[in-house]
Amino acid sequence: MTERLKAAIRDTGVMIDDVINRLIPKSNELESRLFDAMRYATLEGGKRMRPLMVLESCAIFSVDESCALRAAAAVEMLHSYSLIHDDLPAMDNSKLRRGRPSTFCEFDEATAILAGDALQSLAFEVMADPDTHPDARIRLKLVEGMARAVGPRGMCGGQQLDLMSETRDLDVGAVTRMQRMKTGALIMFACEVGAIMGKASPKHTMALRNYAQDFGMAFQMTDDLLDLTGVQQDLGKEVGQDAKANKKNFLAFMAPGEAKAKCELLVDQCIHHLSVFEPARVEILSDMARFLLERRY
DSSP states (O other): OOHHHHHHHHHHHHHHHHHHHHHSOOOOSTTHHHHHHHHHHHSSOSOOHHHHHHHHHHHHTTOOHHHHHHHHHHHHHHHHHHHHHHHSTTTTOOOEETTEEOHHHHSOHHHHHHHHHHHHHHHHHHHHSTTTOSOHHHHHHHHHHHHHHHSTTTHHHHHHHHHHTTTSOOOHHHHHHHHIIIIIHHHHHHHHHHHHHTTOOHHHHHHHHHHHHHHHHHHHHHHHHHHHHOOHHHHTSOSSHHHHTTOOOGGGTSOHHHHHHHHHHHHHHHHHHGGGSOGGGSHHHHHHHHHTTTOOO
8 A cells, every 4th residue: 555545544534534523423312322323333444445535536626625525424424324234134244343343233233223224314414415515406416326326226236136145146247236236336426426526527427437337346356355365353344254144256256366367457447547637636546446456454
């Protein structure tokens, strides 16, 4: 990881935590347990990859930083909601997330469900607020794009396919579709936020979409490799989960070495897609793609 990327990740974590702290304040009201669970799931943890993508895509088009941070926080809340629900006993039954007990283990299953629901709702509330962008038409596009990323043709649909993979023999096409929906849809939206808020040209919007699509596939392949060969202490979550649940992933169709070679090709394509922009404006996005080849967490 480059020093430049390390600094960007660190700074993004600090800024996003600050925004989320304000959007989800500590509560002394009767429903304070819900707020505690929401804060537990979103603060002080994770790679902040998606909000960093939001901030970097916004920076390309000189979007106001305070607006970009609100959009990035909304995307992170949406991602956190998906992790809460993915970890539930009815889904992946994962007891460890980001190096500590999953939300349903720290609180309880019902509170975790409510925390996930509340984070999803709050994400849309934040994205629809005039403080996120003064143009109502832009806010509508943001809400529409986020809804598509999380809905039946996005994360939720992908999670359904993921559950089906435990009992059905999915082919490589179905697994690819599953990962594009479950993992790739929100990554693509995170990269599109800057294009939407900055009113980018179709050429620049498509370049970011193509980057995100290849990034999402490479990210999932490295995730599958880490689930097979990674260390729980590094990952902050249990390893071998797919094998335990008999779920299909990319390693069901290719050897680890072949998957790594495919990742290298996808990363090269990511870098190529960004060539339409000034190099200085996409340094972090380029670094993020290259880091996929060496990530251990």
